[in-house]
Amino acid sequence: MLDQTDPTGPTGEVFFSTSNDLQQAVVAAYSGLSGPDSFHRIGIVGFEQFSDNVYSGSSTTDGSHATWTTFNYDPQSRNIRTGYDAMYQLINQANQVITRGPEADVSEAELTQALAEVHFLRGFAYFYLTQVWGAVPIVTEVPEDPAGFAPEASPASEVYQQAIEDLTFAEANLAAEPAQGGRVTSWAAKAMLAKVYLFGADELDRSEWYSLSEQKAEEVINGGPYGLFNEAPTPEENLISIFQTFNENGKEHIFTINHFNSGGNWSDGEVASQFPMAMNPRQMRNRNNMWGFGWAYVYEAMDEIWDDADARKDYNIWFQDEPIIVNGDTTGFYNQANQNRCCARLTGMGFQKFWYQENTKNVNGQSTLGFPILRYAELLLIHAEADLLSDGALSPDGLTSLNAVRNRAGLSDLLASEVSIETILEERRWELFGEAKRWFDFVRKRNALPNLIYEAFAEIEAFDTDNNDQDITAFTPNRHWKLPYPQSAIDRNPNLTQKPAWSAGE
DSSP, X not given: OOOOOOTTSOOTTTSTTSHHHHHHHHHHHHXXXXXXXXXXXXXXXXXXXXXXXXXXXXXTTSSTTTTTTTTOOOTTOHHHHHHHHHHHHHHHHHHHHHHHGGGSOOOHHHHHHHHHHHHHHHHHHHHHHHHHHSSEEOOOSOOSOGGGOOOOEEOHHHHHHHHHHHHHHHHHHSOSSOSSTTOOOHHHHHHHHHHHHHXXXXXXXXXXXXXXXXXXXXXXXXXXXXXXXXXSSSHHHHHHGGGOGGGTTOTTEEEEEOOOSSSOBOSOXXXXXXXXXXXXXXXXXTTSOOOSOOOEEEOTTHHHHSOTTOHHHHHHEEOTTOEEEXXXXXXXXXXXXXXXXXXXXXXXXXXXXXXXXXTTSSSOOBOOOOEEEEEHHHHHHHHHHHHHHHHSSOOHHHHHHHHHHHXXXXXXXOOGGGOOHHHHHHXXXXXXXXXXXXXXXXXXXXXXXXXXXXXXXXXXXXXXXXXXXXXXTTOOHHHHSSOOOOHHHHHHOTTOOOOGGGSTXX
């Protein structure tokens, strides 16, 4: 009598039977990126605060990334634990489809597409894991005994290889057109391979990968369906259109994390949220119709070192006394000294980039907007960089890619003789400002340009009129280039050993 079957739904043994089962499993894998404890948890707010772009404007106890500006985190950090777990949950969901998907009663075409989609997602997960942690366990099958499953960490070279194998499978088997908005395509796989090869060339000292990155980027640029949002009358309008719900999954968005549940929330991750509108400032609510929360502020140096002719400067930054217009109210203005519960530098500035798509709302923070992880503008810069590094010379095609991004921002063309790797990294900084890309440029260039991070922060401190020089004093290369493994992962896996710099007593 006690051995009964639940009549309300399928069991695990028979779930992969139908097309609907298979599609639900694929969507579950996608949701591994968009859930409340997923990508955002170790994403934009935290890693952007590691960089020389923005800093935490809160006390060390306020906000889920309050300690990241000063590298004052540890293996017990909730963000580190949940972010790490979420990536492996996504990998497990992908492995479920890869292992059991063939049981479904579907056409060969439908099965191939499903397998290719989850291979893409698994490849991205491994690429992201090694970017953040370096050496990590590789899991490609559903464990028969999860309780006793304890894989060792594989070196970064093997993790990169796994990511490349998964993305190559996806490239060969995905459809060129998405099944629905936000689903990955063969073009997205090619573009992601271009990025993986570029970053791997730097991280692993595989210089031959630069040409592979260049090749994949060129395939997408010459034959793919993507382009820049650049049809508006002004550079500012073109930039604003990037993060807008009406352009979601548009021609510039190669790979986007979409929210399959309703009511996505770009908050800081404390509740059921997805992405961090908390990058925006915490303007006091009493008068200015502005966000009532926020954890990140822009270094005052940006006003000095960022070219005024670059439309991305004003697009990204709230300057002191800049008007804030919400629902026709023109009385608001940005006030750095009027930030709620904040220890912001009085000479700093606010971060504006993600505010535009919500600027008809009054202190809200809710957004269903998907977040583009790889944009066409970044692919163009990947192409330019790979082109330069593959043989030491920037070709006319590589220069065209670089100048296309500059032109959209209202800047004039550069000559090939004016372009160095530092030039391209600066262009990446301005184009991807606030999107958590700058820190990973520091990480991947740590061998080729070992002083890059120190020079960057020295420039920040040169304009620090508040004399707050604590931004990088706690940074230690062997400790902070990659995150520690979460203590919870060490506790449950006897074969996973904490990194020496994070071991007890260090």
